[in-house]
Amino acid sequence: MPRNNLFAPEAYDPTHKHHDHTHHHHSHCGLCRIELENVSVTSGGDTLLQDVYMHIHCGQLTALVGPNGAGKTTLIRALLSQIPYTGAIHHIDDRERPLRMVRTGYVPQQLPFDKQMPVTVTDFIAASLTKRPVWTGVGKKTRERVQEALSLAQAEKLASRQMGQLSGGELQRVLLAMALTPTPDLLILDEPVSGMDQNGLYLFLDTVDQLKRSRHMAILLVSHDWSLVREYADQMVLLNKSVLCAGTPETVFACETFREAFPAAAREGK
Amino acid sequence: MNTIYAIMDVLLPFEIFQFTFMKNALLAMLLLTPLLALLGTMAVNKRMAFFSDALGHSALFGLGIGVLLGMSNVTVILVCFGILWAMLITRINRTGGASADTTISVFSSTGIALGLLILSGNGRFSKYSSILVGDVLAVTQMDILWLFIALVAGVALWAMMYNHLLLTAVNPQLAQSRGIRTNLVEYAFVILVAVAVMLAIRWVGVLLINALLILPAAAARNISRSARQHAFFSVLFSLFSGVCGLIISVPLNSSVGAAVVLCAASIYALTLLLSQILRIRLQA
Numbered sequence: 001m002p003r004n005n006l007f008a009p010e011a012y013d014p015t016h017k018h019h020d021h022t023h024h025h026h027s028h029c030g031l032c033r034i035e036l037e038n039v040s041v042t043s044g045g046d047t048l049l050q051d052v053y054m055h056i057h058c059g060q061l062t063a064l065v066g067p068n069g070a071g072k073t074t075l076i077r078a079l080l081s082q083i084p085y086t087g088a089i090h091h092i093d094d095r096e097r098p099l100r101m102v103r104t105g106y107v108p109q110q111l112p113f114d115k116q117m118p119v120t121v122t123d124f125i126a127a128s129l130t131k132r133p134v135w136t137g138v139g140k141k142t143r144e145r146v147q148e149a150l151s152l153a154q155a156e157k158l159a160s161r162q163m164g165q166l167s168g169g170e171l172q173r174v175l176l177a178m179a180l181t182p183t184p185d186l187l188i189l190d191e192p193v194s195g196m197d198q199n200g201l202y203l204f205l206d207t208v209d210q211l212k213r214s215r216h217m218a219i220l221l222v223s224h225d226w227s228l229v230r231e232y233a234d235q236m237v238l239l240n241k242s243v244l245c246a247g248t249p250e251t252v253f254a255c256e257t258f259r260e261a262f263p264a265a266a267r268e269g270k
Numbered sequence: 271m272n273t274i275y276a277i278m279d280v281l282l283p284f285e286i287f288q289f290t291f292m293k294n295a296l297l298a299m300l301l302l303t304p305l306l307a308l309l310g311t312m313a314v315n316k317r318m319a320f321f322s323d324a325l326g327h328s329a330l331f332g333l334g335i336g337v338l339l340g341m342s343n344v345t346v347i348l349v350c351f352g353i354l355w356a357m358l359i360t361r362i363n364r365t366g367g368a369s370a371d372t373t374i375s376v377f378s379s380t381g382i383a384l385g386l387l388i389l390s391g392n393g394r395f396s397k398y399s400s401i402l403v404g405d406v407l408a409v410t411q412m413d414i415l416w417l418f419i420a421l422v423a424g425v426a427l428w429a430m431m432y433n434h435l436l437l438t439a440v441n442p443q444l445a446q447s448r449g450i451r452t453n454l455v456e457y458a459f460v461i462l463v464a465v466a467v468m469l470a471i472r473w474v475g476v477l478l479i480n481a482l483l484i485l486p487a488a489a490a491r492n493i494s495r496s497a498r499q500h501a502f503f504s505v506l507f508s509l510f511s512g513v514c515g516l517i518i519s520v521p522l523n524s525s526v527g528a529a530v531v532l533c534a535a536s537i538y539a540l541t542l543l544l545s546q547i548l549r550i551r552l553q554a
Contacts, residue, residue, distance in 0.1 A: 117439070127433035133430075134433060162496075
C-alpha cells in the first residue's frame with residue numbers, strides 16, 4: 001500500500017516544535033507499541049526469520065543486534081511491509097486498541113549512488129514532499145518545509161549542497177531529516193554507523209535521543225557499536241533468525257547467547 | 271500551420287528557411303530534441319547510456335519485423351518493438367547473471383544482426399539505409415503534429431514520474447519505504463525512453479539517436495549543481511544543437527543528424543573544459 005496515498009505530504013504538521021522537550025504524546029496516531037508475534041520469513045527454501053517475538057515501545061530506543069546474516073534487514077523489511085511474512089505484526093495504541101497503520105520513517109544503510117549527480121539536498125527532500133517535479137524548480141512553500149525538515153536533524157546548512165558532495169555523517173542527517181517528515185510513529189535506523197566518524201555519530205544519536213523524548217517516537221536502531229548501544233538504547237534485542245535474548249542492554253550483554261555470538265564485545269563490557 | 275510558417279518567416283530571416291521543408295525540419299528539431307534532453311538527464315544519472323544505445327541500434331530489428339509483417343506504418347511497429355525490447359533488457363538485467371554491460375552488448379549486437387539479416391535479404395539493404403542516418407528534411411506536416419502530441423504527452427508523463435524516479439535513483443530501499451513502487455517507476459522510465467527514441471529515430475537515424483539523448487544531458491551535467499539547472503541546460507543545449515546542426519548541414523548538403531551531434535559534442539567539450547577550469551580555480 002503506497003504510503004503517500006494514505007499520508008499525503010499535506011498531513012505534515014509544521015506547527016510541531018522540535019526543540020520542545022516537554023513530554024507530549026503525538027496527536028496524529030497514538031502508537032504505544034509494536035508487537036511482533038510469531039513472525040517468520042522464508043525465501044527460496046531458506047528460513048530468514050523464524051518465530052520472532054518482540055516488542056518495540058514508543059518513547060524507547062530499541063537496539064537490534066545480531067551477526068551478519070541474522071535477518072536484521074529482513075526484519076526491517078517485514079516491518080516496512082516490503083516482504084511477505086507469516087505471523088502477525090500488531091500496532092497497538094495507548095488504550096490497548098489495534099491501529100491499522102503507522103507511519104514509519106526509515107534511514108537506510110548508505111548505498112552507493114552517482115556522486116556527480118546534479119541533485120541538491122533541497123531537490124532530494126522536495127522530491128519526497130511534493131508532486132511537482134523538482135526539475136521545474138522548488139517552490140517557496142516547499143523550500144520552507146525542506147528547511148523545517150532539515151532543522152529536525154540539525155542540517156539546515158546543507159540545503160543547497162549537492163547530494164554527492166556530502167560526507168557520510170552529513171548524508172545520514174539528510175536521510176534522517178527525510179525520515180522525520182512527515183513525523184513518523186516508528187523510526188528505523190539501519191546501521192547509521194557506517195561512514196561516520198565518532199563525533200558525528202554521537203551528535204547524530206543525540207539528535208535522535210532528543211526526538212525520542214520530545215516526540216515519543218518508537219526507535220529501532222541496528223548497530224554494532226557497543227558503547228553506542230550501551231549509552232543510548234533502552235531495550236536491546238539479539239537476533240539470529242529468532243530472538244535469542246531481549247531486555248535492557250545490561251541483561252542482553254550478560255546473556256550467554258550474546259557472549260557466544262560476540263565474545264570480544266562481552267569481554268570489553270566487563 | 272500557415273500562421274506558424276508566417277511567424278517563422280518573421281523570426282528567421284535566413285535564406286534557407288524560405289523553403290517549407292526547411293521550416294518543417296526546424297519545427298521537427300524543436301519538437302523532438304527537448305523530450306530526449308529531459309529523459310537524457312536521468313539516463314545519464316542512472317548510467318544508462320549504453321542501454322539506450324542498444325535500444326537505438328535494435329531499431330533495425332524492429333524495422334525488419336515491420337517489413338516481414340508487411341506493415342506500412344513504420345513508426346507504430348518501431349514503438350511497439352522498442353517497448354518490448356527495452357522491457358526485455360531490463361528484465362534480464364534484473365535476474366542477474368552476467369553484468370549489465372555484457373547483457374546489453376549481447377542485446378545490441380543481436381538486434382543489429384537480426385535486423386540486417388532481414389533487411390538485407392535479396393541484397394536490398396540500400397532501400398532501408400535511410401534508417402541508419404535519418405532524414406529530418408523529409409518531415410511532413412502530419413509528422414510534426416504527431417511530434418507535437420508526443421512532446422506534450424512525453425513531458426507530462428515525465429513530470430509525473432520524475433520525483434519518484436529521482437528518489438529511486440539515489441536509494442531504492444528508501445524510495446520503497448516511502449511507498450514508491452520502484453519497479454513500476456523504473457519500467458515506466460525505460461518505456462518512455464523507448465518510445466521517445468523510436469519516435470525520433472526516423473528523423474535522426476539509428477547511428478546517432480543515442481547522442482541526442484546523452485550528449486546534451488552529459489554536457490549540462492558538467493556545469494549543473496541542481497536538478498533544475500540540469501534539465502534547463504540539457505534542453506537549451508539540445509535545442510541549440512538541433513537548430514545549429516540544421517543550419518550548418520544544409521549548405522554542405524550533408525547529414526543533418528551528424529551536424530547536430532557534432533554541435534552537441536562541441537558543447538560537451540566546452541562544458542567539460544569549463545568545469546575543469548572552475549575546479550582548478552576552486553582548489554587554488
